Amino acid sequence: xxxxxxxxxxxxxxxxxxxxxxxxxxxxxxxxxxxxxxxxxxxxxxxxxxxxxxxxxxxxxxxxxxxxxxxxxxxxxxxxxxxxxxxxxxxxxxxxxxxxxxxxxxxxxxxxxxxxxxxxxxxxxxxxxxxxxxxxxxxxxxxxxxxxxxxxxxxxxxxxxxxxxxxxxxxxxxxxxxxxxxxxxxxxxxxxxxxxxxxxxxxxxxxxxxxxxxxxxxxxxxxxxxxxxxxxxxxxxxxxxxxxxxxxxxxxxxxxxxxxxxxxxxxxxxxxxxxxxxxxxxxxxxxx
Numbered sequence: 001x002x003x004x005x006x007x008x009x010x011x012x013x014x015x016x017x018x019x020x021x022x023x024x025x026x027x028x029x030x031x032x033x034x035x036x037x038x039x040x041x042x043x044x045x046x047x048x049x050x051x052x053x054x055x056x057x058x059x060x061x062x063x064x065x066x067x068x069x070x071x072x073x074x075x076x077x078x079x080x081x082x083x084x085x086x087x088x089x090x091x092x093x094x095x096x097x098x099x100x101x102x103x104x105x106x107x108x109x110x111x112x113x114x115x116x117x118x119x120x121x122x123x124x125x126x127x128x129x130x131x132x133x134x135x136x137x138x139x140x141x142x143x144x145x146x147x148x149x150x151x152x153x154x155x156x157x158x159x160x161x162x163x164x165x166x167x168x169x170x171x172x173x174x175x176x177x178x179x180x181x182x183x184x185x186x187x188x189x190x191x192x193x194x195x196x197x198x199x200x201x202x203x204x205x206x207x208x209x210x211x212x213x214x215x216x217x218x219x220x221x222x223x224x225x226x227x228x229x230x231x232x233x234x235x236x237x238x239x240x241x242x243x244x245x246x247x248x249x250x251x252x253x254x255x256x257x258x259x260x261x262x263x264x265x266x267x268x269x270x271x272x273x274x275x276x277x278x279x280x281x282x283x284x285x286x287x288x
Contacts, residue, residue: 001062001063001065001066001067002066002251002259003062003257003258003259004058004059004060004061004062004063004064004066005059005063006251006257006258007055007058007059007062007257008055008059009254009255009257010254011254011255012055012257013051013052015048015051017051017255018047018048018051039092040092040095043092061081061085062085065078065081065082065085068081075126076125076126079121079122079124079125082117082118082121083118083121083122086114086115086117086118086121087115087118089114090114090115090118093114094112094113094114096111096112096115097109097110097111097112097113097114097115097261098110098112099111099112099160102163102164102165103163103165103166103171103175104160104163104166105157105160105161105166105175105210106154106157106158106160106210106214106241106261107172107210107241107245107246108175108179108241108245108246109246109260109261110157110160111153111156111157111261112261113258113259113260113261113264114258116261116264116265116267116268117264119149119268120264120267120268120271122139122140122141123135123136123139123146123268123271123272124139124271125138125139125140127139132275133274133275134271134272134273134274134275135270135271135272135273136271136272143272146268146271146272147221147222147272148222150218150221150234150268150269150272151218151219151221151222152218153218154214154215154217154218154221154234155214155215155219157214158210158211158212158214158218159211161208161210161214162211166203166207167207168203168204169201169202169203169204170200170201170203171203171207172199172202172203172206172207173196173197173199173200173201173202173203174196175245176192176196176244176245177192177193177196179192179245179246179247179250180192180193180247182253182255182256183247183248183250183252183253184247184250184251184252184253184254185247185248185252188243188244188247188248191244192244192247195244213233213237214237216230216233217230217233217234217237218230220233221234221272224274227272227274228273228274231269231273234265234269235265235266235269238261238262238263238265238266239262239266241262242260242261242262242263243262246260246261248260249263
């Protein structure tokens with residue numbers, strides 16, 4: 001519902017929104033397949049010509065999905081709609097989480113919030129099974145599939161830090177400075193300024209540290225004995241990234257249409273969280 005409400009901001013109905021979207025999505029066409037470039041450009045042109053209608057439609061759909069998730073009998077329908085919608089946004093609106101461009105990083109949103117919505121919807125698929133070890137146990141992927149996806153995402157995004165553009169000493173500082181201008185919160189912009197100053201020239205060391213921590217989160221979660229530890233670290237790191245690198249998804253700037261990936265990683269961690277024997281196991285059964 002939050003994403004739907006953000007879609008109703010005045011900026012979303014201005015032509016500059018479409019131009020910014022196109023610029024962000026196609027910021028660097030070098031090495032990108034021509035068919036994808038053509039597809040995105042055609043989508044942007046179509047959106048520009050029908051901006052009012054499409055914005056209202058997008059907002060209505062997202063708010064409807066959020067409200068339907070609150071109705072017991074509509075949960076499966078809402079989740080089923082959200083998956084193809086999220087994949088469409090991930091492909092056309094987020095350029096595969098911007099991972100096809102240089103300097104992609106989990107700290108700034110990779111692999112993209114939309115794909116995380118689709119994964120969360122799949123893992124939240126309700127079931128009448130009892131004695132579940134976690135919420136994800138009843139999903140089509142099961143707890144093993146959910147843990148594998150979590151590990152794959154964390155390990156894969158960790159390897160993004162090996163990109164030459166992320167390894168540069170000034171890279172992280174420059175990105176934080178750029179993001180600080182989009183936060184919409186004065187105190188957060190000040191914090192970003194000092195953080196960027198502190199990281200100036202230390203981007204290589206910090207990128208290596210981020211790589212190691214993300215690999216630890218991915219690998220620790222694979223083992224039942226260390227799963228809670230891996231999920232805890234993942235939650236803490238995701239919240240830190242969301243606040244200081246993603247600036248709460250820039251939702252206070254008036255120009256953001258999404259919360260970014262931080263809250264979605266927290267949600268996935270809670271979905272995968274192992275239950276103890278004393279915990280009630282009624283979350284998914286209550287959906288039926």
